[in-house]
Amino acid sequence: MALVGGRGREGPKPPDPPGGAPNAAFLKALEAVVAAGKRGLLGPAALAAAERVPELSPRTSSSVEGNSRGVSQEVPGPVPLNAQKKKKKKQQPRVAMAVNAHLPDVTSPQKEIWICGNSVVLASEKRAKNSLHGLQLGIPASRAHVYWHGRFAMKWEHLLLVLCDIYHKRPSPSVLIIHLGEDDLLPSDNFSLLMSMKNDLDILRKAFPDTVIIWSSLLPRCGSKKHEKTEHMEKALKEINTRMADYCNKIDVHFLSHSSITSDKTGLFLPNLTALSDAGADIFIEDVQTVLRLYELFG
Template sequence: MPGKGKGPSKGKQPAKRPLSKRPAPVSSSSEDEGDLQGRQDILARLTALEQARGAGGSATGRAKRARSTLLASSATFQRDVLNRLSALESTGTPAAGERACEVTVTEATAVELSGVAEQSVQEESGQVAVAIQPPEGDGAAACYTRKRVLICGHSMVFWAARQAKKTQFGSQLGLSLWATVEWQGRRGLRWPGLLPLLFEGRCGPLPDILVIHLGGNDLGLVKGKALSLQAEADLWWIKERWPDTLIIWSAILPRRVWREALDPAGIERARHRANRALEKALGRGLGIYLPHPAIKAEVADLYRSDGVHLSVSGNDIFLEDLRQGLRK
């Protein structure tokens, strides 16, 4: 189908695919939501540090300033945060043990800056204790190095994205200080649909981290060895085109029921072989292998009645695996 406007691209670059063919993501988190939550995270940590050091004026003054800063333009937001960081630095450099310290903030301030990621909240005598865990790296620059994370795959990703919105960490998995998480879950997706999902009509910045959870729907249709060889070839193809993107392979999960399978035990063996082969391939510089050891087919409570999709508790484990894998 001919596209409108521009002709074919020059040089060796492949011609752009028509935008009309781009698969629409089933579920994705908005960049605006991630940016707002990222601001909330930064301000909450900064406010807590100011309180811990007795800086920044009264609690009321800090809360008012936080509200205005939160809604300010990007340039104003960055300038205000850097000014407050400079004021904190002028009061003295914290000791090494203060990089992961526990400070106490008022409940009103915690509510005002709700959505804080990586915090452990516990009410104690009308106050909320927040365990601050700064990102790795030195200085304020570490707070502004936000990665773009794309999590894609079949229905496991689709339902995990929905479940994430209902958890304490939200769709950003509690990582919004360091990352913007986008979900692309397509129900029924099989391996041949991965490259079109990622590349057809794609526009905008490339992901810094690509998490792929796929392959379960292919088992029973193709052999485990054939699936792992095709997956490895496609992952190298992705890496060649996105050399700066870190690939994380999320292991194929077991199922209590393999639909229309004549030999369920054989499919389970194929799943193990495919996961092992991809783990070895990823260890050769292709990316990172992310296992899910706590999700086991014999634990019925982790699955819905269909024996395929994860239950709420199963999805909670799956999401925590993703969260911890991304944190590392």
């Protein structure tokens, strides 16, 4: 059964939060997107679309202040999310810090988990829908709601615009998982892609200081080595993953590795060698569940 077609039915959605002030940090982030485009770090399509982004609908962000994270360690690792900070009498403006962000309180009901990306996310969503744990991945609905947003052949330059669109419709995320980039990868010279990835993750880190951001490592897009171009692609993929692991550590973003999904395991890919099979999607889902367990979301 093909796994990259239309999207499956979503689970029940929590109600939107009551009206209030828009997220000023996110507006600042969108301004940064435009600035990045002027420096040549974003494609022309992304820049043009970013300049047309409307003002966000006035509403209160659902993020909740938690304990501060410490300075990033050498290896990205989990940070407990079940500690709650005393509320301030008067809300103070947040200063977005890459190594001193705030954590959400995931013990409150109906926290948001966004899983956003390309056909890998799309295939995993369809597989999860038919699995024992369902689209919630085994997480009780009383604790969090898992929102899937996969798009076939989605490019990296679409990420911030897609997240902006989701932001209009959903409460702010407590956890944001991003899997994207295989459709942008070239056999050589991926400097622009690497810079865009770093730039956009840095923007998101500042726009969502209370959110756990998880960057999911790139997966091979074929299940066999047939020609020299494929070997170059694998080398480029490994280089991107290595550099992004280092950068995620610097800006306090969790790096999620998929070490069990490799190009020599042909059974993990569909016959066209461009998307995950059921077995491959199962492993991807298990990796996501593993990292979410580190953040005590399962109860």
